[in-house]
Amino acid sequence: MKIHILTIFPETFLCIEKEGIIKIAEERNALEFCVHNLRDFTKDKHRTTDDTPYGGGAGMVMLAEPVLKGIEQIEKTEGKSFKILLTPQGEKFNQKIAHFLSQKESLLFIPAHYEGIDERINEKIDMELSVGDFILSGGETAAILVIDAVVRLLPGVLGNESSLSEESFENDLLEYPHYTRPRKIGGEEVPEVLLSGHHENIRKWRLKEALKRTLVKRPDLILKHKFTEEEKEILKEIFEEIEQTAREILK
Numbered sequence: 001m002k003i004h005i006l007t008i009f010p011e012t013f014l015c016i017e018k019e020g021i022i023k024i025a026e027e028r029n030a031l032e033f034c035v036h037n038l039r040d041f042t043k044d045k046h047r048t049t050d051d052t053p054y055g056g057g058a059g060m061v062m063l064a065e066p067v068l069k070g071i072e073q074i075e076k077t078e079g080k081s082f083k084i085l086l087t088p089q090g091e092k093f094n095q096k097i098a099h100f101l102s103q104k105e106s107l108l109f110i111p112a113h114y115e116g117i118d119e120r121i122n123e124k125i126d127m128e129l130s131v132g133d134f135i136l137s138g139g140e141t142a143a144i145l146v147i148d149a150v151v152r153l154l155p156g157v158l159g160n161e162s163s164l165s166e167e168s169f170e171n172d173l174l175e176y177p178h179y180t181r182p183r184k185i186g187g188e189e190v191p192e193v194l195l196s197g198h199h200e201n202i203r204k205w206r207l208k209e210a211l212k213r214t215l216v217k218r219p220d221l222i223l224k225h226k227f228t229e230e231e232k233e234i235l236k237e238i239f240e241e242i243e244q245t246a247r248e249i250l251k
Contacts, residue, residue, distance in 0.1 A: 001030065001031050001032070001102075001104065001105060001106065001107070001151075001154055002031075002032045002034065002078065002079075002081070002105065002106040002107070003031060003032070003033050003034065003106075003107050003108075003109070003147060003150075003151070004034045004035075004036060004074055004078065004081055004106070004107065004108040004109070005034070005035045005036065005108075005109045005110075005111070005143060006036045006038050006067065006070045006071070006074065006108065006109070006110050007035065007036070007037070007038055007109075007110075007111050007140055007143075008037070008038045008039060008049050008113065009111075009138065009140055010035045010036070010037045012140040012141075012144075013033075013035045013140070013144070016144055016147070016148070017033055017035075020148075021148055021151050021152050021157065022147070022148075022151060024157060025151050025154060025157045028156050028157060030151075030154045030155065030156050030157050031151060031154060031157075034078070036070060036074060038066050038067065038070055039066070040070075041066040041067075041069040041070040041073065042063075042065075042066045043065070043066075048063070049062055049063055049066055050062050050063060050113070050114055051063055053115060057115075058115075059114050059115040060114040060115060061114060061115050061116060061117070061118055062112065062113055062114060062116065062117040062118065063117075063118060064117065064118035064119075064120045064121045067110060067117060067118075067121050067124075068120075068121060068124060071083065071108065071110075071124055074108060075108075078106065079106060080106065081106040081107060081108035082101070082104045082106065082107050082108065082126050082127070083108045083110065083124060083125050083126045083127070084101075084107060084108065084109050084110065084125070084126065084127050084128075084129055084146070085110050085112060085117070085121075085122075085125045085127070085128045085129070085139075086109060086110065086111045086112055086129055086130075086131075086139030086140075086142040086143050086146070087112040087116060087117075087128050087129070087130060087139065088130050088133075088135070089116075089128060089130065090127070090128030090129040090130040091127070091128060091129060091130065092129075092130050092131075092132065092133075093129050093130065093131050093145070093146055093149075094169070095149070095169040095170060097129070098146070098149040098150050098153060099153060101146070101150045102150050102151075102153035102154060107150070109143045109146070109147065110125070110139075111138055111139025111140045111142065111143050112138070112139045113138045113139065129142070129146060130142070131145050131146065169221075171225065172214075172221045172222065172224045172225040172226075173210045173211065173214045173221065173222070173225055174210060174213045174214045174217060174218055174221070175210060175213075176205075176206035176207070176209040176210040176213065177209055177213070179191070179194060183195070191205070193205045204234070207230070207231065207234060208234050208237070208238065211231060211234055211235055211238060212238055215235075215238065
């Protein structure tokens with residue numbers, strides 16, 4: 001996969017290229033990561049990328065011309081890309097979209113700034129994405145989140161790709177609890193089942209804990225989950241345990 005970023009702050013992406021999943025993906029020839037300075041596509045000596053909005057109002061608006069020229073030049077040199085605008089107005093990013101983007105051969109991320117980008121770039125954009133209902137100083141941070149989620153899905157990037165299917169959000173369930181050494185910390189011990197070596201019992205325990213955790217922390221997710229017959233039986237057990245606990249409390 002190729003990932004291109006067209007940004008006024010190219011230095012923002014230096015750290016992620018030198019460390020972590022992006023570095024691993026490049027070393028394993030799964031990714032070509034290219035950052036392009038939007039100012040290189042401006043036409044004045046000050047390399048201006050924004051101006052005041054028509055109609056008045058606070059803030060500045062990013063100019064359409066440098067963005068359009070940047071897209072044109074990148075695609076002329078590197079080939080067609082799936083173009084993504086990072087903006088609060090976009091579709092909220094999730095794991096399903098991450099999988100969708102991971103199937104593309106080339107992605108071009110365009111982080112919005114200030115009050116946004118001149119509306120006339122929209123005809124060149126394939127997808128608008130938001131990472132949540134909160135305000136960032138720019139779309140670069142949002143782009144990093146999306147890129148990280150997408151790159152780790154590329155074949156050959158993760159050491160143990162089977163772990164992908166067990167991660168939170170992959171099947172609308174949160175992950176089960178994890179433990180490592182030492183066996184005891186401050187009086188709290190690792191659950192005995194994880195020390196048993198009985199793989200089937202461990203699998204069932206993890207599934208039950210994942211269902212419990214999602215039910216309590218993210219009920220919105222569990223409502224979307226497609227339950228197997230085994231999961232339905234485990235869910236019945238969970239509700240019976242909750243009911244028993246409630247009876248004891250109310251005695």
